[in-house]
Amino acid sequence: MAPTTIDIDDITDDRFGGKAAGLAELRRIGLSVPGGFVIADASAPGSLDEVTERFARMSAAGTAPVAVRSSAVGEDGDDQSFAGQYDTVLGVESVDDFAVAVRTCAASVHSRRASSYRGQPGATMHLVVQQMVDARAAGVVFTADPTTGRRDLMVIDAVAGLGEALVDGTASPDHIVLDAAGAPVISETGTLPVVSPDEIAEIRADSLRAAQHWGRPMDLEWAIDRSGKLWWLQARPITTLAADLNEMDSPLAGADHVYTRCNIGEMMPGAFCPLTASVSGYAIDYAMQAIQVVARAQESYERPWLQVGYFYGHMFLNLTEGTALSSGILGNSLEQFSTSICGRVIDELKPKPPQPITRKLVNTIRLSTHALSAGPAIRRMDEQIAAFRIPAGDDPRVVLQQLESGVEEYCDITLTHVRSSSRAAVAANVLESVLMRQAIKDGRGEDDGRAEASRLMAGATDVESALMLSELDAVVHTIAADAAATEKFLSASPEDAVTELRAADGAGGIALRQFLGRHGHRGYRELCMRDPSWAEDPGGLGAMMQVMVRSALDPVDTARSSAEQAVPRSSTVRLLARWAQSGARGREHTKSKMALMAHRLKLGYRHLGEVLAGSGRLPDADLVFFFDRTELHRVVGGDDVVGLVRDAVKRREALAFQDSLEFDDVSVGRPSPLVTPPQRGDTGDAIVGRAAGRGTVEGVVRVAKSIVDARELQSGEILVAPITDVGWTPYFTVIAALVTDIGSSVSHGAVVAREYGLPCVVNTLVATQVLETGDRVRVDGDRGVVTRLGGNTSP
Numbered sequence: 001m002a003p004t005t006i007d008i009d010d011i012t013d014d015r016f017g018g019k020a021a022g023l024a025e026l027r028r029i030g031l032s033v034p035g036g037f038v039i040a041d042a043s044a045p046g047s048l049d050e051v052t053e054r055f056a057r058m059s060a061a062g063t064a065p066v067a068v069r070s071s072a073v074g075e076d077g078d079d080q081s082f083a084g085q086y087d088t089v090l091g092v093e094s095v096d097d098f099a100v101a102v103r104t105c106a107a108s109v110h111s112r113r114a115s116s117y118r119g120q121p122g123a124t125m126h127l128v129v130q131q132m133v134d135a136r137a138a139g140v141v142f143t144a145d146p147t148t149g150r151r152d153l154m155v156i157d158a159v160a161g162l163g164e165a166l167v168d169g170t171a172s173p174d175h176i177v178l179d180a181a182g183a184p185v186i187s188e189t190g191t192l193p194v195v196s197p198d199e200i201a202e203i204r205a206d207s208l209r210a211a212q213h214w215g216r217p218m219d220l221e222w223a224i225d226r227s228g229k230l231w232w233l234q235a236r237p238i239t240t241l242a243a244d245l246n247e248m249d250s251p252l253a254g255a256d257h258v259y260t261r262c263n264i265g266e267m268m269p270g271a272f273c274p275l276t277a278s279v280s281g282y283a284i285d286y287a288m289q290a291i292q293v294v295a296r297a298q299e300s301y302e303r304p305w306l307q308v309g310y311f312y313g314h315m316f317l318n319l320t321e322g323t324a325l326s327s328g329i330l331g332n333s334l335e336q337f338s339t340s341i342c343g344r345v346i347d348e349l350k351p352k353p354p355q356p357i358t359r360k361l362v363n364t365i366r367l368s369t370h371a372l373s374a375g376p377a378i379r380r381m382d383e384q385i386a387a388f389r390i391p392a393g394d395d396p397r398v399v400l401q402q403l404e405s406g407v408e409e410y411c412d413i414t415l416t417h418v419r420s421s422s423r424a425a426v427a428a429n430v431l432e433s434v435l436m437r438q439a440i441k442d443g444r445g446e447d448d449g450r451a452e453a454s455r456l457m458a459g460a461t462d463v464e465s466a467l468m469l470s471e472l473d474a475v476v477h478t479i480a481a482d483a484a485a486t487e488k489f490l491s492a493s494p495e496d497a498v499t500e501l502r503a504a505d506g507a508g509g510i511a512l513r514q515f516l517g518r519h520g521h522r523g524y525r526e527l528c529m530r531d532p533s534w535a536e537d538p539g540g541l542g543a544m545m546q547v548m549v550r551s552a553l554d555p556v557d558t559a560r561s562s563a564e565q566a567v568p569r570s571s572t573v574r575l576l577a578r579w580a581q582s583g584a585r586g587r588e589h590t591k592s593k594m595a596l597m598a599h600r601l602k603l604g605y606r607h608l609g610e611v612l613a614g615s616g617r618l619p620d621a622d623l624v625f626f627f628d629r630t631e632l633h634r635v636v637g638g639d640d641v642v643g644l645v646r647d648a649v650k651r652r653e654a655l656a657f658q659d660s661l662e663f664d665d666v667s668v669g670r671p672s673p674l675v676t677p678p679q680r681g682d683t684g685d686a687i688v689g690r691a692a693g694r695g696t697v698e699g700v701v702r703v704a705k706s707i708v709d710a711r712e713l714q715s716g717e718i719l720v721a722p723i724t725d726v727g728w729t730p731y732f733t734v735i736a737a738l739v740t741d742i743g744s745s746v747s748h749g750a751v752v753a754r755e756y757g758l759p760c761v762v763n764t765l766v767a768t769q770v771l772e773t774g775d776r777v778r779v780d781g782d783r784g785v786v787t788r789l790g791g792n793t794s795p
Contacts, residue, residue: 002046003102005054006038008128016040016126017071022235023128029213031206031232035063036130038071043106043125048099055098055129063131065093068101072109073124086125090164091132102127133231135223137194138163139173141207142238144217146754147691149242149657151217152672153185154178156203158194163221163233172742172763175690177675178204185675195224202230210235217241240754243650245312245658248274248628250281250305252670257320258349259309259667262342264317271313271658273530274651275605278628279407280527280598281315284308287415291422295367296359297324311671313658317341319349319666327352330364348668371422378416378586381593384409388597391604396615396636399608406601407629413597420590431576438573464588468519475511476545480552482508489549494542502538521599522592529602530625608632617641619649626651656694660782687767689739691784692750693760698789699736701775703768718779720767732756737779739767739786761786 006016011024020038027033036058039051058064070086087108089101109125139158144151157173159166166173174194177186182204195203203222211218214237221234268280288307292298298306309316319338326337338346355363388406391399439448479485479501485508489497501512520535534541609624617635618624626648627635635641661673702717704710710731713719719735721728723743732738738753743762753760759781761767767786771777778787 003042003044003048003051004040005051006040008033008036008038011038015073017073017128018236019069019071019234020126020128023130023232025213026210026232026235029209031210032230033232034131034133036066036128039102039127039129041124042102042127043109048102051102052095052099056095058129058131059093059095065091065132066098067128067130067132068092068098068105069128069130070105070108071126071128073126088164090162130233133223133225133233135162136160136226136228137199138221138223138233139166139194141203141220141222142217143207143211143220144238144241145177146219146238146240147694148660149245149654149694150673151241151244151246152180153675154182154204154207156195156200160194163223176200179672179675199224199228199230206230206232242654242657243647245654245661247647247651247654248277248310249312249670250277250308250310253306253309253318253321255669256350257318257669258346259311259316259669259671260319260342260346260665261314261316261663261671262665264308264315268315268527269525271655271661272310272315272525272528273313273625273655274628275625275632276527276529277310277313277315278630279410279529279601279605281305281308281310282629283407283411283414284315286411287418290415291367291370291418292321292325294370295325295329295363297328297363309671312661312663312673313655314661314663314671316667316671319346323349323352325367328355328360328363329367330360342665346666348666367422371419374416374419374423374586378420378590381413381416381590384413385593385597385600388600390600391607394611396608396611396617399604399611400632400636403601403604403608404629406597406604410594410597410601413594417587417590417594420586423586431573434573434576464585464592468522471511471515471519472545473548475508475515476548476552478508478511479545480549482506486549486553490546493539494546495539496542497546498538498542519592521596526595527598529598529605530622533599533602608636612636618645623648623652626655656782685788687739687761687764687770687786687788689761689764689767689784689786691760691781692743692762693738693753693758693781695737695757695759696778696780696782697737697759698776698778701771701773701777702735703771703773705768712773718777720771722768732758737761737781739764739771739779741765741768 008020008024009027011020014021016038023033037054042051055064055066058066068089070088072086087105089104092098092101105127106125137158137160139156140163141157142155145153145155147155154177156176156178157166158176159171159173174190175186175188176184176195178200179185182201184200206222207218207220210220210232214235217238219236219238220232223231223233225231264284272281282304285304285306285308286301289298289301292307293300307318307321309318319341322337322341323334326332326334334349334351335345338344338349388409389402391402393399439445479489485506489501489508492500498512501509502516503509516535521533523531523533523537524540525531526533532540605624606621609618609621612618612624612635613621618641623645624632627644631644635644663671663673697718699716699718700714701720702710702713703720704713705722707728710719710721710728713731713734715734716736717734718737718739719728719731720739722741724738724740732752733756735758737759738750739760740762741764743750750760750762759779761779761781761784764786771786771788776789778789780787
């Protein structure tokens with residue numbers, strides 16, 4: 001079949017490639033697209049008469065010169081962009097040149113770079129022929145940030161003239177990042193910006209219209225002609241975007257509610273998988289609401305996510321809901337409440353209406369009684385935890401039912417811990433109040449009273465966290481006391497060091513097993529359903545213990561004054577101090593029990609994942625952590641899970657994006673991550689550029705100032721180049737990361753690096769000047785930083 005022509009407006013699907021389909025849709029929704037047509041089956045043998053006649057008519061109508069661009073099957077699709085893999089010919093004016101351009105672009109479907117990118121030879125090649133825009137400015141807009149994964153940000157890169165210098169990486173563009181309201185949060189421009197604020201607003205409006213039409217974030221190319229008219233040249237999905245970072249967000253309790261990462265951010269740092277939110281987040285919220293009900297701050301348990309919020313994968317406390325408690329009891333205020341949580345008075349926080357003194361008195365008695373009577377519930381915790389048997393069966397329905405019962409117990413245990421913490425707080429508050437009044441009476445200030453209270457509360461003994469540390473320190477010193485054991489422990493990998501010691505018969509092995517028997521369920525982010533505990537993470541525990549062993553071998557003098565602390569003369573103060581110290585011990589004890597119940601649940605959910613993976617309902621066991629509890633009922637219930645699994649895979653990819661986000665300590669309404677523009681260039685050991693491909697890797701540099709130099713590349717090296725155009729693509733299967741002097745996050749090299757999963761930093765300005773082949777560096781594609789680690793492996 002010979003090549004034929006089709007009007008762009010007649011294209012209704014992607015059978016003629018993604019580029020043609022995208023342009024047709026842009027025209028259909030009313031955006032300005034240069035006129036032209038599509039050459040179907042451009043790589044087919046046969047005469048080009050029909051094609052050249054169509055071009056001749058365009059030329060006669062005064063619409064030449066034209067651009068001839070690829071629109072291969074699969075190009076600009078959902079999974080692959082083929083960015084720059086096929087040839088484009090610009091500025092074609094004569095029939096002869098047009099015929100050559102068609103043959104050139106059609107033949108590029110068989111190029112080495114395209115085959116390397118695609119992983120398989122051949123594709124059906126169609127071509128788009130469009131009138132050229134006499135561009136004053138051109139660029140690319142992403143309706144979501146492909147580097148950070150944030151869908152509340154829009155990225156616009158712009159250059160003067162044609163956009164080829166942008167996408168081939170030969171120019172550093174103006175780089176503008178807009179927030180959800182359209183305000184610039186990053187604006188890196190030259191002395192004379194390429195586009196005006198009004199033009200930015202028009203680009204934003206049109207691209208949002210396109211994204212709404214497609215129902216997903218889009219990558220679009222645009223140009224502004226000499227008269228100031230905006231034209232759209234391409235539209236395709238963003239192929240490297242993870243799941244919506246907000247997909248699993250909890251409902252917002254109120255548009256004006258104040259949320260904070262303070263306090264809860266210490267207990268639950270970083271981003272968490274959806275299952276953790278649905279289990280631990282749910283339990284914490286339940287317990288905090290239960291306390292509110294006791295103190296009559298709310299009538300009854302209302303719904304999940306009232307006291308706690310889950311946004312961008314992070315946990316937040318709802319300070320606004322908490323003010324109902326502080327305004328309804330004696331001896332507390334909004335200022336005291338916010339200071340206890342955030343360390344400062346929160347001006348954004350508005351107090352609830354004051355309650356009558358009699359109601360406050362009753363509420364205070366109810367809350368204090370509830371806290372102080374927690375003893376029986378605390379004593380039941382061991383029995384409750386032991387009663388929950390970690391599921392071991394093969395029927396996923398039964399396993400899930402057992403886990404749901406476990407979550408109910410977890411909620412109750414979490415409530416007991418909150419009661420225990422409240423009991424500790426009551427004791428601490430009474431002690432502090434007495435000492436502050438005494439300090440004022442003695443002519444000293446309130447701060448002296450607070451300091452004395454802190455000193456007395458610090459005298460608590462047998463506190464769980466302190467015991468845990470001292471027992472681990474004892475294990476470390478047992479190792480350090482034996483030279484042979486020390487050498488063996490430090491020379492092994494952290495994982496092997498702990499694994500071998502744990503199996504050993506000596507004193508160190510016995511001490512480690514005893515420690516893990518008591519505290520093995522603890523660990524970093526211990527309430528996370530996915531993260532391992534110390535007992536399950538020999539690598540993490542080993543790395544920490546190796547640092548402690550080295551420290552024990554080379555102790556630093558930390559001698560402190562041995563002066564004994566004065567014992568309070570007042571018997572009342574001594575009694576209150578013992579009460580406060582007892583409260584601190586109780587709080588740490590119940591926190592350990594809460595962590596133990598979380599540990600048993602995470603083992604159960606891990607088993608459920610293994611059962612579901614074994615039956616083929618999940619591709620791997622780890623994916624179980626990326627559903628919430630409601631979805632898990634559908635997964636085990638026999639529903640069609642293809643869509644659910646696809647979403648869960650995307651959420652797992654999104655977790656790393658979420659974990660890199662940072663927030664203000666206080667947010668009004670839905671929390672929004674911070675956006676901090678980096679400083680470019682060489683800053684000592686760090687070379688700062690623009691983040692263009694996520695991930696972090698350490699390796700050896702290969703500086704290649706031309707593609708000829710790149711022939712020396714070795715597997716696993718980090719390619720450092722002035723720029724990379726599409727001719728470098730085959731090397732992307734070899735390298736561990738990419739760093740360039742200039743370019744943008746939308747250049748062909750950056751787009752393909754992201755699709756290959758390579759950490760990528762562009763626009764460093766100086767990388768090829770300050771780095772040498774053989775240097776060892778760390779490339780942080782999340783932050784856009786290249787760090788020199790010292791040493792050079794070159795001979």
